Amino acid sequence: MNLKDRIAVVTGISKGIGNALCQQLLAKGSKVYGLGRNKGEIEHPNFTFISCDIRNEEEVKTSIESILSKHSQIEILINNAGLGYFGFLEEMPSEQWHEMFDTNINGMFYCIKAVLPQMKVAQTGHIINIASTAALEGMPQVSAYCATKWAVKGLSESLFREVRDFGIKVTCVYPGSTKTDFFRNAPGIKPHDYMLMPEDVALGMIQALEMPDNFHTVNWEIRPLQVKGPKISKP
Numbered sequence: 001m002n003l004k005d006r007i008a009v010v011t012g013i014s015k016g017i018g019n020a021l022c023q024q025l026l027a028k029g030s031k032v033y034g035l036g037r038n039k040g041e042i043e044h045p046n047f048t049f050i051s052c053d054i055r056n057e058e059e060v061k062t063s064i065e066s067i068l069s070k071h072s073q074i075e076i077l078i079n080n081a082g083l084g085y086f087g088f089l090e091e092m093p094s095e096q097w098h099e100m101f102d103t104n105i106n107g108m109f110y111c112i113k114a115v116l117p118q119m120k121v122a123q124t125g126h127i128i129n130i131a132s133t134a135a136l137e138g139m140p141q142v143s144a145y146c147a148t149k150w151a152v153k154g155l156s157e158s159l160f161r162e163v164r165d166f167g168i169k170v171t172c173v174y175p176g177s178t179k180t181d182f183f184r185n186a187p188g189i190k191p192h193d194y195m196l197m198p199e200d201v202a203l204g205m206i207q208a209l210e211m212p213d214n215f216h217t218v219n220w221e222i223r224p225l226q227v228k229g230p231k232i233s234k235p
C-alpha cells in the first residue's frame, strides 16, 4: 500500500512506539488520527488528536464515527495503546489485572469492531495489533501481562483468517524490550540503548504496511540483537 493520503488511526500516541509510528506515517504523507488520553507533542497539518480512552467502548465508537463523517474510509488501524504491570500473580492488585485487560485486549476489540465494517465494504484495509514477545513465551512475574498479549496473538491470528477474503490484512507485531516509558511499572528494569528503539518498531510496521497487496506479514517478531550489550569482546 502506498501510504500517501491514506487515512490511518493509531491508538496511544502520546509517547513511545505509537508516537514514533505517527511521525513516520506523517512523513509518508498519511493523514493520521491519534486516539488517546494525552496528545503528546505531535504538531502536523495531517495529524488530528481525538481524546479517547480506548477502555471506553462508547468513546471509541464516537471517535471512529467522527473520522468516518469526514472520510469515506479508514484504511489503516494500528492498535498500539497498552501497558504492563509486573510481579507475583497472587500479589497483583485486581485493579491492575483489569486495567491491563481493559486496555490491551478489550480496547483493541472495541477499535477493531468500530473500524472493520467499513473495511469489509471497501474490501481493503490493514489492521496492525501490537502484542509483545510476552505473547510468545511465559515469563515469571509477567503472568498477567503475558495473558493479555497471548489474547492479542489469538485474536490476531484468528482475525487474519476471518477477513483475508475481504482483502483486509491483519498483522501482529511481537516487539522485544523497547526503550520507552513502558517500564515505569517495572522498577527492576531501566530502559537503555541496547533495547530496541521505538523508531525501529515503527519502521517495521511501515514496511509491513507498504508491502504489495497480494501478500502480507501475519506475525512479525523483532528483538534487540544484544539486549544486555555485547558479551564477547571484539578480537
Ligand SMILES: NC(=O)c1ccc[n+]([C@@H]2O[C@H](COP(=O)([O-])OP(=O)(O)OC[C@H]3O[C@@H](n4cnc5c(N)ncnc54)[C@H](OP(=O)(O)O)[C@@H]3O)[C@@H](O)[C@H]2O)c1
Residues within 6 Å of the ligand: 011, 012, 013, 014, 015, 016, 017, 018, 035, 036, 037, 038, 052, 053, 054, 055, 080, 081, 082, 083, 084, 103, 107, 130, 131, 132, 133, 174, 175, 176, 177, 178, 179, 180, 181, 182, 183, 198
Ligand atoms: N516497550 C516495550 O518493551 C514493549 C515491548 C513489547 C510490546 N510493547 C507494547 O507496545 C505498545 C506501546 O507501548 P510503549 O512501549 O510505546 O509504551 P508507552 O511509552 O508507555 O506508551 C503507551 C501508550 O499507550 C497509551 N495508552 C495507555 N492506556 C491508554 C488508554 N486507556 N487509552 C488510550 N491510550 C492509552 C499511552 O497514552 P497515555 O498514558 O498518555 O494516555 C501511551 O501513549 C503497548 O501495547 C505495549 O504493550 C512494548
